[in-house]
Amino acid sequence: MKIIACIKQVPDSEAKVKAENGQITWGESPLVINPFDEFAVEGALLQKEAYGGSVTALCIGPESARDALKHALAMGADEAILISDPALNEIDSVGAARVLAAAIKKIGDADMIMFGRQTLDNGSGLTAAQTARVLGLPMLGLVGQIKVQDGSVRVERVTEEGRQTLSTKLPAVLSVVQSIGEVRYPSFMGIRKASKANIPVWSLADLGVEAPATVVKRTELMNPPVNETKVEMIAGETPEAIAEALVAKILAEKVL
Helix, strand or coil, X not given: CEEEEEECEEECCCCCCEEECCEEECCCCCXXXXXXXXXXXXXHHHHHHHHCCEEEXXXXXXXXXXXXXXXXXXXXXXXXXXXXXXXXXXXXXXXXXXXXXXXXXXXXXXXXXXXXXXXXCCCCCCHHHHHHXXXXXCEEEEEEEEEEECCEEEEXXXXXXXXXXXXXXXXXXXXXXXXXXXXXXXXXXXXXXXXXXXXXXXXXXXXXXXXXXXXXXXXXXXXXXXXXXXXXXXXXCCHHHHHHHHHXXXXXXXXX
16 A cells, blocks of 8 residues: 655744744744644554555655654655745645645555644645545545555544544545544654655656645734733732722723
């Protein structure tokens, strides 16, 4: 079985995002593999262990995104591919889906394409479905369990209302959730192997596609207004005196 796990590099979850000079910045916060995409890699590795085959990690991003791919390799992915092009700096989910679909076709013969349920930086959770649409493949979302048999995949979806069981023919696109299993820690040997891995970089020209016309357009970007508050302690010799002072303060501030 040939599985492709699509991942993304995002700011650490502790990052404080703000606007500076009309641009989004997260300060000195490190960039990491999207935590939800770790479950996509874990799900892919579980299928490889159960049915054999290979796992390829695929990522759109700048050169720094190599670190996210190395994390996937350290977890156990067999190979990794980075799609990097200046024309993709402001890409939206529709454009990303078209580029990912082109890369998936270039890799060829994928039985299963896996995504995390969403990303920390965007959070739309649309790229998996949009990629499936471009590829013309069935898509199963919110997947918590996977079973492959006779050229079909049977999954258990985890929803707010309960659990659903669905199946479809392979190849297919899956978006997985945390119920897929606990994410494994990269082993020491995996980290060493990943550090020496050769990660090919594909440009839009390599994929034979033009720069997507759908990009994020921001006419103005600013920080939300700061809500300043202050605390005043009301003291008194007795509870009654404190209550009277509090009532007087409330009336003076015209709260009531």
